[in-house]
Amino acid sequence: MRRLLGTSSREMHKFLPYAWFRGKCVPFKEANVSIATHALHYGTGAFGGMRAIPDPNQNSSILLFRADRHAKRLSQSAKLLLADLEEGYVLDALHQTIKANQPNKPIYLRPFVYTSDLGIAPRLHNIETDFLIYGIELGDYLSPNGVSCRFSSWTRQEDNSLPLRGKISGAYITSSLAKTEAVESGFDEALLLNSRGKVCEASGMNIFIVREGKLITPSVDQDILEGITRASIIQIARDIDIDVIERAVDKTELLIADEVFLSGTAAKITPIRKIESTSLNANRPIMDKLRNILIEITEGRNNEYKHWITRINL
Numbered sequence: 081m082r083r084l085l086g087t088s089s090r091e092m093h094k095f096l097p098y099a100w101f102r103g104k105c106v107p108f109k110e111a112n113v114s115i116a117t118h119a120l121h122y123g124t125g126a127f128g129g130m131r132a133i134p135d136p137n138q139n140s141s142i143l144l145f146r147a148d149r150h151a152k153r154l155s156q157s158a159k160l161l162l163a164d165l166e167e168g169y170v171l172d173a174l175h176q177t178i179k180a181n182q183p184n185k186p187i188y189l190r191p192f193v194y195t196s197d198l199g200i201a202p203r204l205h206n207i208e209t210d211f212l213i214y215g216i217e218l219g220d221y222l223s224p225n226g227v228s229c230r231f232s233s234w235t236r237q238e239d240n241s242l243p244l245r246g247k248i249s250g251a252y253i254t255s256s257l258a259k260t261e262a263v264e265s266g267f268d269e270a271l272l273l274n275s276r277g278k279v280c281e282a283s284g285m286n287i288f289i290v291r292e293g294k295l296i297t298p299s300v301d302q303d304i305l306e307g308i309t310r311a312s313i314i315q316i317a318r319d320i321d322i323d324v325i326e327r328a329v330d331k332t333e334l335l336i337a338d339e340v341f342l343s344g345t346a347a348k349i350t351p352i353r354k355i356e357s358t359s360l361n362a363n364r365p366i367m368d369k370l371r372n373i374l375i376e377i378t379e380g381r382n383n384e385y386k387h388w389i390t391r392i393n394l
């Protein structure tokens with residue numbers, strides 16, 4: 081078999097030197113699993129994704145955004161895979177991993193719970209699970225100036241075919257197919273509809289539109305991932321008296337909306353400038369307001385939301 085060629089991810093990413101593996105911090109290069117690892121074959125893992133930045137206002141401390149919510153979602157994802165992962169354990173492992181790495185740049189942490197047993201048979205009973213964390217240095221995942229999108233020919237899965245409220249690794253085959261289809265046809269991102277033909281989300285981000293001054297986003301019954309950035313944006317918007325409506329969104333609403341943007345841990349808030357052949361409004365006052373507040377919060381400059389930030393002293 082021919083090995084598929086591409087840019088190696090080892091060249092693309094700057095991995096942090098230490099990972100959390102089998103209950104302790106070890107050098108990243110020594111954190112390796114067997115080729116017979118169950119999760120590698122069946123997608124039976126669940127992951128999280130969190131950003132952490134050096135505090136721009138104070139040396140030697142790292143700020144984590146909504147660490148408790150991320151730990152809770154990962155623990156719930158594990159539960160959906162019939163595994164036990166306590167939130168406190170995740171938080172403690174994150175803390176130790178950050179301390180071991182002493183990061184001085186913005187990083188992205190990837191905690192992962194997975195069936196670590198070796199061998200075959202897709203199942204979730206009578207199987208060993210494990211938990212790991214690794215990190216990479218990460219700046220902007222998508223251009224903060226905006227992205228072009230296409231509607232994907234792939235449909236987002238339904239909650240009764242797999243547990244969509246967890247970040248289940250096997251589910252990301254659809255995101256991967258959609259993202260590559262978008263990029264190979266000249267766009268930056270994919271927009272997925274659900275099986276009812278309603279707008280769902282992008283390959284790894286939730287979506288918002290603004291119409292007549294109101295912020296609208298697909299509701300949690302639309303087969304979306306319940307994004308933590310999404311929940312934070314909704315809270316911030318309500319706190320500054322912007323009406324927020326969570327409901328089913330039609331495809332054509334995106335094309336005539338006053339503003340359209342994506343939200344996610346990696347993407348932060350990223351505007352959509354074009355969908356297929358339709359250019360969207362470049363003036364986005366509501367998105368700008370929300371983005372500025374979110375940046376203030378993540379950089380530890382907003383007292384009102386300081387309970388969303390965990391500070392780790394190095």
Ligand SMILES: Cc1ncc(COP(=O)(O)O)c(C=O)c1O
Binds near residue numbers: 255282284304307309
């Ligand atoms: C499919 C999908 N939707 C939405 C999101 C955004 O979620 P969050 O804001 O929690 O990062 C992500 C990223 O985790 C994702 O993978």
